Amino acid sequence: MLTTDKTKERVSIYQPEQEGLIFPEIPEFNSFSEEREYRKQHLVAATRAFGMHGFDYGFAGHLTVRDPERPELYWTNPMCVHFSQVKMSNLVLADHEGRVVEGEYAINRAGFVLHAAVHEEFPDVVAMCHAHTLYGTAWCATGRPLDMISQDAAAFYNKHAVIGASAGAVAVERESGWTVAKEIGRNRAVLHQNHGLLTTSRHSIDDAAFWFIALERACQQQLMVEATGIKPQLLSDKTAQYSQDNVGNDFIGWLHFQTLYSHIAATQPDMFE
Ligand SMILES: [Zn+2]
Numbered sequence: 001m002l003t004t005d006k007t008k009e010r011v012s013i014y015q016p017e018q019e020g021l022i023f024p025e026i027p028e029f030n031s032f033s034e035e036r037e038y039r040k041q042h043l044v045a046a047t048r049a050f051g052m053h054g055f056d057y058g059f060a061g062h063l064t065v066r067d068p069e070r071p072e073l074y075w076t077n078p079m080c081v082h083f084s085q086v087k088m089s090n091l092v093l094a095d096h097e098g099r100v101v102e103g104e105y106a107i108n109r110a111g112f113v114l115h116a117a118v119h120e121e122f123p124d125v126v127a128m129c130h131a132h133t134l135y136g137t138a139w140c141a142t143g144r145p146l147d148m149i150s151q152d153a154a155a156f157y158n159k160h161a162v163i164g165a166s167a168g169a170v171a172v173e174r175e176s177g178w179t180v181a182k183e184i185g186r187n188r189a190v191l192h193q194n195h196g197l198l199t200t201s202r203h204s205i206d207d208a209a210f211w212f213i214a215l216e217r218a219c220q221q222q223l224m225v226e227a228t229g230i231k232p233q234l235l236s237d238k239t240a241q242y243s244q245d246n247v248g249n250d251f252i253g254w255l256h257f258q259t260l261y262s263h264i265a266a267t268q269p270d271m272f273e
Pocket residue numbers: 060061110130131132195196
């Protein structure tokens with residue numbers, strides 16, 4: 001049986017087959033400047049989503065997305081600006097050496113080292129997120145990967161790693177950045193022991209941000225289960241893989257984030273300033 005073009009375009013079971021319904025679609029761009037505007041807006045929304053989730057810890061935490069025209073440069077949040085106050089006009093464009101190419105604010109040097117190393121080592125990594133979250137950092141202290149305790153956790157099945165190297169050391173030295181960069185770039189998610197969570201995406205900042213939020217939640221759920229002292233029933237490998245294929249891919253990460261984007265864009269219009 002022939003597949004119609006319309007069917008071919010469906011990359012997920014969540015995309016409606018019925019026509020005329022409101023559903024997020026990945027936009028197409030006519031110019032680099034259009035795409036840049038989109039990436040910056042979604043970076044701002046991702047940063048504010050982190051603020052809404054309480055992921056701030058002083059100046060710690062950084063999100064990056066590559067510039068579409070100059071992929072050796074990436075946009076990031078300004079240092080010492082609360083996640084909830086990041087806006088289009090205070091984003092910073094930086095190069096691999098940590099030099100600010102555009103923008104008025106300084107950038108977090110620790111953030112630069114880690115992100116620059118990953119972006120340089122893996123040219124296809126589009127976006128990356130890192131923060132010192134409460135549950136993620138707590139779970140990272142165990143040095144254990146996540147157990148497959150739920151369908152949500154299955155998004156990280158065989159796609160996350162625990163890194164013990166440079167554990168707990170402030171990642172300001174280039175050496176430290178390179179050591180962890182290789183592991184970070186290979187995985188959707190990394191639990192950096194005694195430090196915090198990191199996510200990367202080859203799809204979008206939306207995807208990296210959503211799976212970061214999901215990762216923090218998975219760490220919280222794992223801690224809650226552990227606290228009961230009851231041994232949890234785990235997903236089988238087959239079920240975990242099935243769940244990941246259907247509800248844990250890059251498109252689904254992007255799609256989940258559109259819910260947050262719409263909410264933030266509607267309720268926090270100063271993000272566009
Ligand atoms: Zn950190």
